[in-house]
Amino acid sequence: xxxxTPESDRSLTLTRRxxxxxxxxxxxxxxxxxxxxxxxxxxxxxxTVNGKHHAVVVDARTSLLDLLxxxxxxxxxxxxxxxxxxxxxxxxxxxxxxxxxxxxAVMHDxxxxxxxxxLAEGGELHPLQRAFIDTDAFQCGYxxxxxxxxxxxxxxxxxxxxxxxxxxxxxxxxxxxxxxxNIVAAVQQAAKES
Amino acid sequence: MTxxxxxxxxxxxxxxxKVTGGxxxxxxxxxxxxxxxxLVTSTVSRATITGIDTAKARALxxxxxxxxxxxxxxLPFPAGEISFFGQPVAIALAGTLQQAQHAxxxxxxxxxxKPAVTSMDDRQAIAVPSEEVxxxxxxxxxxxxxxxxxxLDNSFTVARENHNPMELPATVAQWSGDELTxxxxxxxxxxxxxxxAAALDVPESSVRVICPFIGGAFGSAGRTWPHQVLAxxxxxxxxxxxxxxxxxKQMYSxxxxxxxxxxxxxxxxxxxxxxxxxxxxxxxxxxxxEAYSEDAAELPKMLYTSPNVRSTYRLVPVDVSAGTFMRGPxxxxxxxxxxxxxxxxAERVDIDPVELRLxxxxxxxQITGTPFTQERFADCLRRGxxxxxxxxxxxxxxxxxxxxxxxxxxxxxxxxNYMSAASAVARINADGTAVVASATADMGPGTATAMSQLAAxxxxxxxxxxxxxxxxxxxxxxxxxxxSATLASIGSAVHTASVAVRDAVVRMAVLDPASPLYQADxxxxxxxxxxxxxPGHGSERYxxxxxxxxxxxxxxxxxxxxxxxxxxxSYEFGAxxxxxxxxIRLGLVRIRRMRGVYDIGRVVxxxxxxxxxxxxxxxxxxxxxxxxxxxxxxxGRIVNANMADYLVPVHADVPDxxxxxxxxxxxxxxxxxxxxxxELVIIGVPAAIANAVYNATGVRVRDLPITLDKLL
Ligand code: FES
Ligand code: FES
Numbered sequence: 001x002x003x004x005t006p007e008s009d010r011s012l013t014l015t016r017r018x019x020x021x022x023x024x025x026x027x028x029x030x031x032x033x034x035x036x037x038x039x040x041x042x043x044x045x046x047x048t049v050n051g052k053h054h055a056v057v058v059d060a061r062t063s064l065l066d067l068l069x070x071x072x073x074x075x076x077x078x079x080x081x082x083x084x085x086x087x088x089x090x091x092x093x094x095x096x097x098x099x100x101x102x103x104x105a106v107m108h109d110x111x112x113x114x115x116x117x118x119l120a121e122g123g124e125l126h127p128l129q130r131a132f133i134d135t136d137a138f139q140c141g142y143x144x145x146x147x148x149x150x151x152x153x154x155x156x157x158x159x160x161x162x163x164x165x166x167x168x169x170x171x172x173x174x175x176x177x178x179x180x181x182n183i184v185a186a187v188q189q190a191a192k193e194s
Numbered sequence: 195m196t197x198x199x200x201x202x203x204x205x206x207x208x209x210x211x212k213v214t215g216g217x218x219x220x221x222x223x224x225x226x227x228x229x230x231x232x233l234v235t236s237t238v239s240r241a242t243i244t245g246i247d248t249a250k251a252r253a254l255x256x257x258x259x260x261x262x263x264x265x266x267x268x269l270p271f272p273a274g275e276i277s278f279f280g281q282p283v284a285i286a287l288a289g290t291l292q293q294a295q296h297a298x299x300x301x302x303x304x305x306x307x308k309p310a311v312t313s314m315d316d317r318q319a320i321a322v323p324s325e326e327v328x329x330x331x332x333x334x335x336x337x338x339x340x341x342x343x344x345x346l347d348n349s350f351t352v353a354r355e356n357h358n359p360m361e362l363p364a365t366v367a368q369w370s371g372d373e374l375t376x377x378x379x380x381x382x383x384x385x386x387x388x389x390x391a392a393a394l395d396v397p398e399s400s401v402r403v404i405c406p407f408i409g410g411a412f413g414s415a416g417r418t419w420p421h422q423v424l425a426x427x428x429x430x431x432x433x434x435x436x437x438x439x440x441x442x443k444q445m446y447s448x449x450x451x452x453x454x455x456x457x458x459x460x461x462x463x464x465x466x467x468x469x470x471x472x473x474x475x476x477x478x479x480x481x482x483x484e485a486y487s488e489d490a491a492e493l494p495k496m497l498y499t500s501p502n503v504r505s506t507y508r509l510v511p512v513d514v515s516a517g518t519f520m521r522g523p524x525x526x527x528x529x530x531x532x533x534x535x536x537x538x539x540a541e542r543v544d545i546d547p548v549e550l551r552l553x554x555x556x557x558x559x560q561i562t563g564t565p566f567t568q569e570r571f572a573d574c575l576r577r578g579x580x581x582x583x584x585x586x587x588x589x590x591x592x593x594x595x596x597x598x599x600x601x602x603x604x605x606x607x608x609x610x611n612y613m614s615a616a617s618a619v620a621r622i623n624a625d626g627t628a629v630v631a632s633a634t635a636d637m638g639p640g641t642a643t644a645m646s647q648l649a650a651x652x653x654x655x656x657x658x659x660x661x662x663x664x665x666x667x668x669x670x671x672x673x674x675x676x677x678s679a680t681l682a683s684i685g686s687a688v689h690t691a692s693v694a695v696r697d698a699v700v701r702m703a704v705l706d707p708a709s710p711l712y713q714a715d716x717x718x719x720x721x722x723x724x725x726x727x728x729p730g731h732g733s734e735r736y737x738x739x740x741x742x743x744x745x746x747x748x749x750x751x752x753x754x755x756x757x758x759x760x761x762x763x764s765y766e767f768g769a770x771x772x773x774x775x776x777x778i779r780l781g782l783v784r785i786r787r788m789r790g791v792y793d794i795g796r797v798v799x800x801x802x803x804x805x806x807x808x809x810x811x812x813x814x815x816x817x818x819x820x821x822x823x824x825x826x827x828x829x830g831r832i833v834n835a836n837m838a839d840y841l842v843p844v845h846a847d848v849p850d851x852x853x854x855x856x857x858x859x860x861x862x863x864x865x866x867x868x869x870x871x872x873e874l875v876i877i878g879v880p881a882a883i884a885n886a887v888y889n890a891t892g893v894r895v896r897d898l899p900i901t902l903d904k905l906l
Contacts, residue, residue: 059290059292059293061292061295061296062290062292066291066292069221069222070224070230070290070291073224074215075215075218075219075221075222075224076214076215076216077215078219078360078361078409079221079362079439080360080361080362080442080837081442081836081837081838082441082442083442083836083837083838084838085836085837085838086360086837088360115215116213116214116215117214117215119214120214125210125213125214129213129214130213132209132212132213133205133206133209133210133213134205136205136206136209136801136802136804136805138206138209138212138213138638138805139410139637139638139639139640139805139806139809140359140360140361140407140408140409140410140411140637140638141208141211141212141217141407141409141638142219142359142360142361142409142410143360143409144212144213145215148213163850166845167845167846167848168845168846170845171844171845171846172844173844173845174360174837174842174844175360175845176358176359176360176410176412176842177360177410177638177805177809177812178808178809178810178811178812178813178843178848179805179808179809180812180843180844180845180848181808181848181849181850181851182805182808183845184845184850
């Protein structure tokens with residue numbers, strides 16, 4: 001039989017009472033000289049993801065990626081390496097692209113995130129999403145969320161002067177299916193539109 | 195019909211899901227009450243386990259269990275022993291991933307180490323015959339080598355490679371009473387169901403496996419691996435749903451690899467470039483607890499006319515995890531040796547490499563003696579040479595741009611058109627929509643899209659009205675999604691089922707006095723946009739006749755089986771051309787251009803086939819220049835078990851690549867004229883690149899990958 005303690009199963013939607021309780025516990029620890037416990041009740045974090053406000057209490061060890069996937073059920077952002085080496089987990093943090101596996105959720109209290117689920121606006125796909133479909137910029141689709149978020153960053157940063165420049169600035173996003181040239185074509189197409 | 199869906203560059207039917215994050219991969223499932231499982235794996239290559247201390251792990255918050263005995267579950271390696279570095283020895287289960295990871299990290303495994311041999315080159319590693327690949331001989335190849343006049347005799351090595359798909363291996367297992375549901379990363383839902391059932395000793399019918407999307411696999415999710423069985427086993431023990439995702443590091447020893455290989459390829463030829471004899475001696479590493487052989491011997495025996503061939507394949511069992519098929523298994527390895535050697539021969543006899551191959555092209559399979567169903571090999575060579583501008587190729591070391599030496603190379607590719615029996619169901623709904631389904635999978639080529647296109651044509655419906663379903667073990671029987679066999683096999687089943695259900699509705703109509711098609715000859719009835727019509731008769735929709743018969747839908751499940759292949763040999767062919775630059779100061783090889791020309795029969799979707807082909811070229815670039823699983827043979831540890839140190843091609847490594855397909859349909863092989871593509875498109879690539887490097891630098895590299903140290 002399972003011996004899991006009930007408090008270990010994090011609820012996705014914390015009630016206000018639980019939330020306040022968690023804050024109190026953390027504060028209590030702080031006043032007794034200990035750091036916020038990494039394993040007990042956790043650390044409160046509030047962030048806005050795709051325009052929606054979330055107030056959660058997280059285990060301090062939780063990466064931003066795991067927060068999205070396991071706690072907020074936003075599973076469109078993928079884990080490819082969990083080590084910052086593949087780009088599959090790329091999201092926009094306060095408008096800038098970042099590997100969400102490589103940073104802790106507690107470091108981003110108050111941040112604004114955009115993930116692949118929040119890129120389309122009012123049911124209208126982002127031009128880069130449309131371009132990905134047009135140019136067949138994927139096969140398996142697993143790297144795609146990261147490629148698109150990174151591509152949006154690349155366009156915003158103005159690194160789309162040429163195919164070579166795009167390749168350079170997109171090289172943190174691995175596509176093992178080898179859809180590279182179609183991804184570059186999609187970024188070029190969307191860059192023209194924006 | 196002019197508006198056939200087959201042959202059109204339709205965008206992927208699941209493209210919208212893939213660009214919005216809506217495609218569900220195995221690890222995306224979070225059933226309520228889920229526990230996270232993290233494997234504890236061995237840090238030695240051979241040992242006896244004397245104890246596992248879990249007290250510290252169990253005392254951590256949130257930890258539900260730490261399983262160490264694996265009692266009652268069948269695994270491929272012996273219990274209580276360590277057979278390879280990275281073997282699962284315990285499972286930590288906790289409410290959150292962080293808790294489970296922490297728990298796994300403090301489990302202490304005590305072992306008594308035994309001497310391990312992990313390198314196939316170790317003096318204590320003894321080669322044994324492969325039970326799957328028999329020794330082969332025709333004529334007297336050794337005598338041909340003695341006779342000459344031209345003899346080339348060289349050794350080739352290929353490093354171990356890991357598939358490294360972007361998706362990590364993942365399994366979510368949930369029991370409900372005696373029924374098990376598994377959301378899994380697998381290329382074969384029904385095989386995985388069967389294997390998990392066997393490993394846990396439960397009826398096959400009690401296991402359902404679901405996998406609608408695969409985040410790449412390249413062979414690594416074909417067989418069922420221990421972690422899949424262990425996830426289901428753990429879920430049964432703790433009576434909670436369990437999610438087990440391997441880490442990238444664990445993937446390197448958890449889901450197979452392309453085995454490291456050693457080859458001797460000796461070739462004799464006349465001054466006219468005609469091959470007179472081939473001796474091919476081949477060895478690959480394998481696990482001691484499980485033999486894995488691959489078809490690396492096939493192409494040197496099969497592809498070119500040579501009256502004399504001798505071929506042997508040996509396995510070298512060592513203390514490593516099991517290998518498995520990785521894209522173009524064996525064929526790409528054998529082709530590297532064969533096609534590099536032909537390049538050398540071309541230079542020795544001073545004949546253009548393309549012309550040399552044309553002189554040795556066979557019109558029939560040289561092993562079986564049977565003609566090919568379609569023989570377009572020479573067409574691929576000629577078309578590729580023309581389109582690539584091969585005539586501009588210069589002698590070795592003759593082209594230089596500043597610090598860059600430029601070279602061109604080419605190689606042939608061939609692969610058997612594997613096919614298997616497969617079933618599919620096609621259903622026509624009275625509302626004018628249709629569904630086709632089979633328990634197949636889609637690791638990226640676009641199975642669902644191609645199924646929709648073939649079904650649309652079989653049913654006489656627009657493709658937008660057809661929905662394809664796959665990746666669920668409860669659907670009609672399908673073979674493993676592997677060996678380039680899916681489209682030929684599943685596509686033929688989809689076609690057969692679609693035509694069968696269309697014919698069933700047509701029959702209903704012509705027998706129905708209330709139908710405008712009453713008493714029409716069924717053979718004259720055509721269906722267009724779901725409207726049946728026949729000359730001299732009126733027309734009506736599928737839905738009209740179904741509704742009159744009180745039916746919401748009608749379906750047909752059909753099984754398609756390939757022929758026995760005794761009369762003809764079904765093969766895919768191709769030719770690959772590459773242009774590289776090599777920086778003389780750095781030894782750095784860059785790909786400048788590549789083109790593949792392929793005969794894969796009918797192309798169902800040129801857009802997706804092109805993506806698949808360039809994907810194969812990119813995989814081949816990795817194999818040629820970058821990929822190597824580095825190991826420390828003192829303890830068998832994989833040194834570069836991460837995506838930063840195991841190099842794969844990235845954006846900046848890959849220019850725009852070109853792929854084209856010869857027109858045509860191989861209807862002798864399948865009713866839809868399709869042949870496979872997935873393996874073919876990687877097969878000649880490493881050799882073409884190595885030959886281009888030689889043409890650029892005059893340095894012949896026979897060891898993959900071609901890293902800069904080999905050129906300095
Ligand atoms: S998962 Fe974050 S970079 Fe690979
Ligand atoms: S589409 Fe499969 S990894 Fe990029």
